[in-house]
Amino acid sequence: MDLFNVVIQTLDSTIRLSVPLLLACLAGLYSERSGIFDIGLEGKMLAGAFASAAAASVLNSAWLGLSVGILVSVALALVHGFASITHRGNQIVSGVAINFVAAGSTVILGQAWFQQGGRTPALTPPERFDAITFPGADAVAGVPVVGPIYAQLISGHSLLVYVAFLAVPFTWWVLFRTRFGLRLRAVGENPAAVDTAGISVAWLRYRAVICTGILTGIAGAYLAMVQNAGFVKDMTAGKGYIALAALIFAKWKPVNAMFACLLFGFLDALSIRLQGTPLPIIGRVPAQFMQALPYVLTVILLAGFIGKAIPPKAGGVPYVKER
C-alpha cells in the first residue's frame, strides 16, 4: 500500500472519529455560550446512543431511532436545565449526576429489555444510516489524487456525518447572525443586561440547553447507528469529555471547534494506525501516549501557554434576579 492511500485512509477515519466529538462539542457550545456549564455531554450522548439503538431495533427504523435518541437526550438536558436554571443548583454537580444516571440506566435498562448483557440487538441496514455515495464518485475513483479524495474522503459517509459538518456553519450563522444567537451570547456574558432588556434569561437558557440536547442526541445516534451497529455498554468512553476539551481548545467558537475536533479525531486515528509500528527517529510511541495527548494539549492550553481560553463570563453562575 503506498503512502498516499495510507494518508487517505487515515484522514477518512479522522473524519469518522471526529464526528461524535464535533456534534458533542457544538452541543456544549450552545449551552456554555448561554452561561450553563455542561459536564454532562458524556451522559447525554450515552443516553442518546442507547435510546436510538433501542428504538431503532424495536421500531425497525433508523429515523425513529434518531428521533427517540434526540428526545431522551433533550429530556436529560432539561433535567440539567431544571437543576441549574430553575433551581440555581451547581451546574457541575448536576452534569456529573446526569453522567452517572445515564451510565447506570443504559446498562440496567438494556439488560432488562434485551437480555444481552447491556447491549442492544445488532442493527441491520434499515435500522442504520447507510453511506451516501455522491454522484460520480465511482466514476472518478480511478482518477489519481482527486479520485480517491472525492470518492473516499468527501463521498461515502453516512448522512449524520454531513449533518455534523453542516452544523458548523449553521451554528456560526445562528450564533453570530441571528437575534437568538446575539441574545444567547449576551446571556452568557451578562444575563442582567439581557434581563433588563425584558428578555427572559431562564427561557433563553432553556432553549440553549434544548439545542445541546438535540446535538448530543444526534452524536449518540451516530455512535450507536453509524459507527457501531448497536449500543454497547459505556460506548462513549470519554468522548463527551474530549468534546469538552475541544470546546475549550476552540475557545467556544464553532469553526475552531471543528478544527479542534478534527485534530483530536486525527490523534485518535493516528494512534489506531500506529499501534505497534515504530516511527522514524522517535521509535515506538506507546498508544497510551497518543490517547492522553488531547487531554495533555487541553491542559497546556488551559494553562495559557498556547493562547488564552476565556470562557463566557457568566458561565457556571446561576442568574438571580435583583430583588
Add this chain to the structure above:
Amino acid sequence: MSTPYAKLPAWADYGLIPLLNLAVAFVVAGLVVLLVGENPFRAAVILVEGAFGRGQGIAYTLFYATTFIFSGLSVAVAIHCGLFNIGGEGQGYIAGLGIAIVCLAFDHVLPWYLLFPIAIVAAALFGALWALIPAWLQARRGSHIVITTIMFNFIAASLMVYMLVDVIKPVGAMAPQTRNFAAGGQLPKLNWLIELFGFSHIRSAPFNVSFLLALVMAWLVWLLIWRTRLGYEIRTYGFSPKAARYAGISETRIIVVTMMISGALAGMMALNPTMGDQHNVALDFVSGAGFVGIAVALMGRSHPVGIVLAAILFGLLYQGGAELSFEMPNISRDMIVIIQGLVILFAGALEHMFRPSIQTLFASINPKSVGMAEAGKEA
C-alpha cells in the same frame, strides 16, 4: 420576599432537607427498579439484608465504606475551599503507583506495621502530587479546576495502563498488574472486630485496618477544618475569595495546599483495595470509587460525621447490590451507579428544591423559626 433562602432551624437544615432529598433520590431509583420489572420494596429488603444480615455482609459493607470515606473526605476538603475536585479517581489511581513501588521494594523485608506507614505516605504523596498541577494551574493561571482534574483523570488512566502493561508487569505474566505482594504488603483483616459483636465466623471478607485509618483521617479532617488556622483560612476562602484576599490570605497557597490535602486523601483510598484486598495493583482497581466520593461528600454535607455515615450507606449499596444481582438478575451493580447519580442530583444540584416549600411550611407553623417575624415588622 427579599431573601430567597431564609434561615431554617439547624435540625431542618442538616437533617430534614438532606433526608428529604435522599428520599426522593431513592423513590426515583425505585421507579427505575419498577421499570425493569422488579418489586422495589423487595429489592430494598434484599439490599439491606445482604449488607447487614450476616457478619460477612457487614464486613464487606465496611470494606467498601473505607474507600468511600477517603474519597468523600477528599471531595469535602476541596468543597470547603470552594473547589470541586472531580479528580479523586485519577489521584487515587496514581497513588496505586506509589503503593506499588513501596510494596514491591519492601514487602519481603518489612513487616506490615512498618510498611503500612510508608505506603500511606507514598499513596498520599502520589495523590497530592497528581493534584498539584491542576491546583497550581487554577491558582496561578486561572484554568478551571474541574476541567483540569477531569483531564488528569484521563491522563492518569493512560499513564497507569502504560506503567502496568509496559513497565511494572512481571515478565511473562498475562494480567496487567503487579506481582502479588508478600506478607509485608498485606494488611491484617479486622473481621474479628465484627465477630466480637456476636456474629458468626466470617470466612473471607477484605475488611482491614485501613478502615481505622479512614476513621482517623475523618477525625483529622474535622480537626483541620474547624480547629486550625489553616482550616479557618480554607473555609474563609471557600466562603468568599474576596474576603480571604482582603484578609491577606495567599490565594495560591490556600488553593495549592487544600488541593494537595484533597489529593492526599484521595490517594489514601488506594490502600484499601490494593494492600487490603487484592494484594496487588491492577488495572482499574479504583473502579469509580473516586466518583462515589462526590456523592458521599454531598450527602454528608462535607462534614466528616456525615461523610462516614454516607460512606457506610454507599458501602451498603455496593454490598447489598452485589447480593441483589444474584436474586434479581435484571438488577446489576450498575443500579448503584444510578442511585449514585440520583443522590448527586437531588442532594447536590437540586438541594434547594424543597427549601422554599419547607420554609413556607415552617413559617405557617411558627414565623419566628425562620426569622420572618423581623421581616414582618419592617414591612
